[in-house]
Amino acid sequence: MSSTRKRRVFPFTAVIGQEEMKLALLLNVIDPRIGGVMIMGDRGTGKTTTIRALADLLPEISIVEGDPYNSCPSDPDLQSSEVRQKLSDGESLSTDSKKVPMVDLPLGATEDRLCGTIDIEKALSEGVRAFEPGLLAKANRGLLYVDEVNLLDDHLVDVLLDSAASGWNTVEREGISVRHPARFVLIGSGNPEEGELRPQLLDRFGMSVEVSTVREAELRVQVVDQRTAFDTDPELFSSDKQSKQDELQNKVVDAQNRLQAVSIDDDLRLRISAVCGELDVDGLRGDIVTNRASRALAAFEGRDEVTEEDIARVISCSLRHRLRKDPLEQIDSGDRVIKAFCKIFERKEDSNLEDFALSFSD
Structure with a gap:
């Protein structure tokens, strides 16, 4: 793991408690075919912090440079049609590496924003019909997080779950048909007090975990101290946890290879x-x-x-x-x-x- 970062994220190994949630997330990273995690629980229990920490924990992935779908240079199942066409034409691919993408789906997102839409600007200026990738394209080979998923429109949840299950997103717009890889770990969270998902949709999530507010005074103080220390000096706090981060990262990579x-x-x-x-x-x-x-x-x-x-x-x-x-x-x-x-x-x-x-x- 690189010691230099563009941003500092609270370390995964520093998250106190919520053991069930942490392991469920790790298992889904080891085998994304499990189908994602639904996290239900109280507000302010570290759900979003833990998920961002998970994305930061994972090793960088190799991608085809300039490809909007994070296509893998070596796995055809994780390549866009453009990349596969270049390979069949005998072209060489320029590669790059990046952090595992972590995409937040806002509650107000439209289906076009999620799946992709026609690039109107290019259509008007150049007279060509071009596809503008959506959030599913950005989430390929990464994590897609939906906070308050129980408040999301059911048809959007259906689209999300279909893509998560199949690993592909197919879009039919204005005479254009686009199919691109969309293999991601779907993570939903919500507060039961604000409504439940329909049983048919809930069943589509691989695992379900519950998180609750820490009640023990000593643990609460420990959580507050950890967060205060991180906010005061993120560099120092993260460097103190780096060896544990590296150890856990290696353990996850070994598990992926062993699976x-x-x-x-x-x-x-x-x-x-x-x-x-x-x-x-x-x-x-x-x-x-x-x-x-x-x-x-x-x-x-x-x-x-x-x-x-x-x-x-x-x-x-x-x-x-x-x-x-x-x-x-x-x-x-x-x-x-x-x-x-x-x-x-x-x-x-x-x-x-x-x-x-x-x-x-x-």
């Missing part, structure tokens, strides 16, 4: 599906996400095989937001998931609840 080698036993996969059946979870997303999240957790901890404990730690965050059938119901806290897990995996229901915590420790 394909991680296996999960057939019996464990059957039990995961049995839990989903016991809970009457609609569709198969719950099964898929639990499998992927447990593999990502094993990779993060340096192992090549998923254990029952890995599943115990991820299954609540992977399933609890899929249990709500009625829009007026609240998201389950995870108790029902834990009871079903204990039944299928033959554990005592009075097992230590910490066994089921998606906790992260640096």
